[in-house]
Amino acid sequence: AQSVTQLGSHVSVSEGALVLLRCNYSSSVPPYLFWYVQYPNQGLQLLLKYTTGATLVKGINGFEAEFKKSETSFHLTKPSAHMSDAAEYFCAVKTGGFKTIFGAGTRLFVKA
């Protein structure tokens, strides 16, 4: 069965610091992996996705994630945090025709 674990329900960084949000998945077949962002009282917006090919995926707003099969990880990073990055981030996994499984979310706080 598929599953997604996001390590840390809350992450706090200073403005300009590195953002690292961790995601580990469990899947018996090659997965498709997604990161979504949610701002307060809004829907989810796709940041980036991995399907096949290059394991380093670049997304919107300067975010990127690397698919590491050996570590079953898909961590999200951004070199320099901005105040506007404060939001909740969801990692998700999908295999083949089955439904998408979402992690519990990580809320990112950015300190001035």
Place this chain on the structure above:
Amino acid sequence: DGGITQSPKYLFRKEGQNVTLSCEQNLNHDAMYWYRQDPGQGLRLIYYSQIVNDFQKGDIAEGYSVSREKKESFPLTVTSAQKNPTAFYLCASSIVWGTEQETQYFGPGTRLLVL
């Protein structure tokens, strides 16, 4: 602009009442989904529809019902059988079901509160 609209933004339900949440998309997507979001629990799938006139139960369908009479519309009814309906409800759509193109696009959500 193409997108997904949900209405109302806030909805209040009295005990024993059925309420219906609207979801409309003009993206020409075949597949549509309803999720429930509770704090600290991520998104849980209530119902999904791969195509018009077809829908399937998700993980937490009890107390909910849906219809898919038109491609662009997928309303969700929260029935009186749902004993804990207070949550944020998200509607989503994707081009097709079950392919790698299945990026889901989300609406802005409806927050349901019980009076």
